[in-house]
Amino acid sequence: xxxxxxxxxxxxxxxxxxxxxxxxxxxxxxxxxxxxxxxxxxxxxxxxxxxxxxxxxxxxxxxxxxxxxxxxxxxxxxxxxxxxxxxxxxxxxxxxxxxxxxxxxxxxxxxxxxxxxxxxxxxxxxxxxxxxxxxxxxxxxxxxxxxxxxxxxxxxxxxxxxxxxxxxxxxxxxxxxxxxxxxxxxxxxxxxxxxxxxxxxxxxxxxxxxxxxxxxxxxxxxxxxxxxxxxxxxxxxxxxxxxxxxxxxxxxxxxxxxxxxxxxxxxxxxxxxxxxxxxxxxxxxxxxxxxxxxxxxxxxxxxxxxxxxxxxxxxxxxxxxxxxxxxxxxxxxxxxxxxxxxxxxxxxxxxxxxxxxxxxxxxxxxxxxxxxxxxxxxxxxxxxxxxxxxxxxxxxxxxxxxxxxxxxxxxxxxxxxxxxxxxxxxxxxxxxxxxxxxxxxxxxxxxxxxxxxxxxxxxxxxxxxxxxxxxxxxxxxxxxxxxxxxxxxxxxxxxxxxxxxxxxxxxxxxxxxxxxxxxxxxxxxxxxxxxxxxxxxxxxxxxxxxxxxxxxxxxxxxxxxxxxxxxxxxxxxxxxxxxxxxxxxxxxxxxxxxxxxxxxxxxxx
Amino acid sequence: xxxxxxxxxxxxxxxxxxxxxxxxxxxxxxxxxxxxxxxxxxxxxxxxxxxxxxxxxxxxxxxxxxxxxxxxxxxxxxxxxxxxxxxxxxxxxxxxxxxxxxxxxxxxxxxxxxxxxxxxxxxxxxxxxxxxxxxxxxxxxxxxxxxxxxxxxxxxxxxxxxxxxxxxxxxxxxxxxxxxxxxxxxxxxxxxxxxxxxxxxxxxxxxxxxxxxxxxxxxxxxxxxxxxxxxxxxxxxxxxxxxxxxxxxxxxxxxxxxx
Numbered sequence: 089x090x091x092x093x094x095x096x097x098x099x100x101x102x103x104x105x106x107x108x109x110x111x112x113x114x115x116x117x118x119x120x121x122x123x124x125x126x127x128x129x130x131x132x133x134x135x136x137x138x139x140x141x142x143x144x145x146x147x148x149x150x151x152x153x154x155x156x157x158x159x160x161x162x163x164x165x166x167x168x169x170x171x172x173x174x175x176x177x178x179x180x181x182x183x184x185x186x187x188x189x190x191x192x193x194x195x196x197x198x199x200x201x202x203x204x205x206x207x208x209x210x211x212x213x214x215x216x217x218x219x220x221x222x223x224x225x226x227x228x229x230x231x232x233x234x235x236x237x238x239x240x241x242x243x244x245x246x247x248x249x250x251x252x253x254x255x256x257x258x259x260x261x262x263x264x265x266x267x268x269x270x271x272x273x274x275x276x277x278x279x280x281x282x283x284x285x286x287x288x289x290x291x292x293x294x295x296x297x298x299x300x301x302x303x304x305x306x307x308x309x310x311x312x313x314x315x316x317x318x319x320x321x322x323x324x325x326x327x328x329x330x331x332x333x334x335x336x337x338x339x340x341x342x343x344x345x346x347x348x349x350x351x352x353x354x355x356x357x358x359x360x361x362x363x364x365x366x367x368x369x370x371x372x373x374x375x376x377x378x379x380x381x382x383x384x385x386x387x388x389x390x391x392x393x394x395x396x397x398x399x400x401x402x403x404x405x406x407x408x409x410x411x412x413x414x415x416x417x418x419x420x421x422x423x424x425x426x427x428x429x430x431x432x433x434x435x436x437x438x439x440x441x442x443x444x445x446x447x448x449x450x451x452x453x454x455x456x457x458x459x460x461x462x463x464x465x466x467x468x469x470x471x472x473x474x475x476x477x478x479x480x481x482x483x484x485x486x487x488x489x490x491x492x493x494x495x496x497x498x499x500x501x502x503x504x505x506x507x508x509x510x511x512x513x514x515x516x517x518x519x520x521x522x523x524x525x526x527x528x529x530x531x532x533x534x535x536x537x538x539x540x541x542x543x544x545x546x547x548x549x550x551x552x553x554x555x556x557x558x559x560x561x562x563x564x565x566x567x568x569x570x571x572x573x574x575x576x577x578x579x580x581x582x583x584x585x586x587x588x589x590x591x592x593x594x595x596x597x598x599x600x601x602x603x604x605x606x607x608x609x610x611x612x613x614x615x616x617x618x619x620x621x622x623x624x625x626x627x628x629x630x631x632x633x634x635x636x637x638x639x640x641x642x643x644x645x646x647x648x649x650x651x652x653x654x655x656x657x658x659x660x661x662x663x664x665x666x667x668x669x670x671x672x673x674x675x676x677x678x679x680x681x682x683x684x685x686x687x688x689x690x691x692x693x
Numbered sequence: 694x695x696x697x698x699x700x701x702x703x704x705x706x707x708x709x710x711x712x713x714x715x716x717x718x719x720x721x722x723x724x725x726x727x728x729x730x731x732x733x734x735x736x737x738x739x740x741x742x743x744x745x746x747x748x749x750x751x752x753x754x755x756x757x758x759x760x761x762x763x764x765x766x767x768x769x770x771x772x773x774x775x776x777x778x779x780x781x782x783x784x785x786x787x788x789x790x791x792x793x794x795x796x797x798x799x800x801x802x803x804x805x806x807x808x809x810x811x812x813x814x815x816x817x818x819x820x821x822x823x824x825x826x827x828x829x830x831x832x833x834x835x836x837x838x839x840x841x842x843x844x845x846x847x848x849x850x851x852x853x854x855x856x857x858x859x860x861x862x863x864x865x866x867x868x869x870x871x872x873x874x875x876x877x878x879x880x881x882x883x884x885x886x887x888x889x890x891x892x893x894x895x896x897x898x899x900x901x902x903x904x905x906x907x908x909x910x911x912x913x914x915x916x917x918x919x920x921x922x923x924x925x926x927x928x929x930x931x932x933x934x935x936x937x938x939x940x941x942x943x944x945x946x947x948x949x950x951x952x
Contacts, residue, residue, distance in 0.1 A: 144762065151844070210829075213830055213831040241844065284760060350732050355757070432911075437733075591747075593713070594750045
């Protein structure tokens with residue numbers, strides 16, 4: 089076999105406990121939109137920055153974002169402004185969002201989009217040469233700036249170029265396994281990591297860490313998420329003592345592919361509906377007219393997902409177990425121009441020409457509104473020196489995220505994370521890490537190599553994902569949730585004896601062991617929160633509590649570790665001040681205003 | 694396409710195994726996995742990891758043809774494993790790592806050299822200030838947009854015979870596309886033709902169009918990027934009129950620069 093050569097480094101034995109030590113000011117875990125934007129900002133503010141990411145640089149899950157980036161530029165609808173964007177986000181988040189975070193977000197999104205253009209991104213244009221904007225579910229105006237249906241790819245490539253241009257240090261294919269704290273100050277002091285390519289261990293000492301690790305969609309069997317979305321950041325933060333919030337809020341995207349089996353769950357962008365796609369059941373009825381007569385297909389994602397689910401469960405689904413999505417009326421040329429990736433995706437994966445045939449779709453796990461609890465302005469978590477931005481963080485999207493809001497989230501809060509982490513690093517010193525903590529972590533992560541006849545981590549991951557899909561799905565009830573929790577507990581016992589096979593270099597079964605452990609923590613937090621929230625709100629639907637209960641449940645469920653146990657607390661959603669409340673445009677505000685009793689909910693546990 | 698598609702019960706894969714640190718142990722192993730309708734090669738790899746041999750290494754990420762991670766050579770042709778249906782092949786399917794890059798393990802290669810090359814490309818340099826809203830028109834951005842579809846799977850680098858022969862001298866199709874995407878940005882101010890000629894080794898490409906044929910994003914690499922970039926080099930460096938003009942103006946430019 090002809091070969092370009094071999095690697096120079098010699099292999100290491102599986103029980104090699106040695107590690108290399110490096111140090112930096114700000115360590116950024118993850119190189120998706122949030123991580124890259126954070127890196128640029130922290131670097132520009134003078135901090136020494138190191139990006140560590142699990143995949144190759146530029147492959148992060150952000151590349152999968154298709155529809156666009158929401159910002160109230162008003163290029164197409166001049167009446168749009170940040171106030172309407174604020175209102176839309178609060179209302180569709182079902183009043184669970186942190187209002188301050190939403191305000192910052194809505195105000196800063198336009199400048200972040202323009203900045204992306206100045207960095208070199210090439211958006212589609214309006215007739216008068218400005219950035220084009222398209223309609224999307226539950227946005228009052230045409231607000232999503234886009235590049236065909238590959239907006240995420242353009243975003244990541246643009247930021248990647250800026251990182252390269254600045255010469256910012258990065259190490260890719262690196263798995264961060266734990267965060268270390270200075271025993272004296274309790275602040276972040278560093279992290280342990282595995283370099284996948286060599287299998288060697290790396291201790292990274294730093295003053296601040298920014299988690300930009302994305303979501304945890306891989307805990308579900310049917311998901312649009314990619315390999316790396318195993319909720320590592322949630323687990324890292326939780327294990328280090330930071331708080332998690334709204335973990336039960338998992339977004340099911342209404343439209344995922346259902347066949348072929350190998351790509352079940354692959355995203356069918358909301359842009360299809362934004363461009364006029366129509367949903368019908370097997371009888372040919374346009375069922376969204378029944379569930380949301382006003383907005384129909386462009387209703388909020390939770391509404392459309394539940395509607396599709398109901399149609400399927402009530403026997404009006406297609407033989408393959410989905411509903412139809414039809415864009416044919418737009419004509420072949422229009423479809424190929426506006427939705428090129430969708431056209432190619434269906435043609436290449438399913439052999440379906442969407443200009444001539446209907447698509448078949450069903451809900452797929454898409455996004456985690458919950459995550460690590462952060463300060464709305466600085467993105468700092470409850471652990472000093474630990475910041476979080478993007479999908480891993482929590483507070484912006486409430487109980488349901490609007491399409492297009494995640495990309496602007498990455499830029500707005502990625503930048504803020506970089507800014508405040510750099511600021512923190514300026515005044516902080518590099519803390520010390522105890523040898524004991526390091527030894528403990530090394531023996532934890534090398535344990536899978538010492539196991540013989542252990543279980544297969546890939547298989548256990550599949551079982552986790554099937555369990556979550558079965559018991560913690562789109563419509564939940566207490567009985568199923570409890571079964572799910574028990575099953576996750578059983579898998580956790582088996583996961584103690586999970587085995588990594590083969591040498592250390594590029595050992596995916598090893599990585600699978602570590603991400604499996606992370607996923608189990610995420611799952612437990614998701615299920616516990618889902619059991620706790622005894623109402624239906626946004627993405628969280630309970631068949632045993634089908635109504636929204638504003639009197640009792642305008643609270644965020646906070647999860648943390650106490651004496652090695654997972655505990656939860658109910659914290660009232662921060663009250664929106666009257667001048668901001670005025671901006672909110674919904675009938676529901678009347679209900680909201682009645683919530684004077686909220687303060688009384690403080691310690692209801 | 695196989696005529697026996699309906700009868701197919703299983704798929705037989707012959708997979709390269711080996712580690713970069715010891716090439717004397719290179720070998721091929723055969724795995725039989727159950728057939729599922731419309732399955733792709735990556736599905737078969739995942740089946741092997743979950744049920745047959747968890748020590749098999751293969752880089753992948755999105756499983757949807759969008760990230761460009763799962764590049765490999767399937768029956769000798771560079772392809773994305775996630776976009777290659779097993780039905781394409783009748784018999785045994787041979788899966789090997791990309792041969793233009795150093796082996797790490799099994800199907801995983803070290804593609805880091807591409808990131809070194811990426812750093813060489815002169816970056817986007819706007820010709821206008823960023824204190825106002827930029828105006829560009831759809832027909833002007835479309836040329837560059839084609840190149841921005843690139844998912845950096847590096848299959849074009851793998852298939853390029855020039856890279857295999859002159860690795861150090863030629864940046865390769867991916868990066869000519871990159872340079873073209875910047876050159877054709879309506880508001881980019883740089884002229885990259887000197888770089889393309891002197892540092893990028895563009896002259897080595899003899900337009901065999903192999904890269905264009907295998908691009909999973911169907912970017913017309915040779916026709917729309919490489920040839921126009923070559924023309925830019927020719928226009929700027931080999932056009933006798935331009936040469937004469939630059940000879941005449943050289944002194945004054947230099948003097949201006951000094952002042």
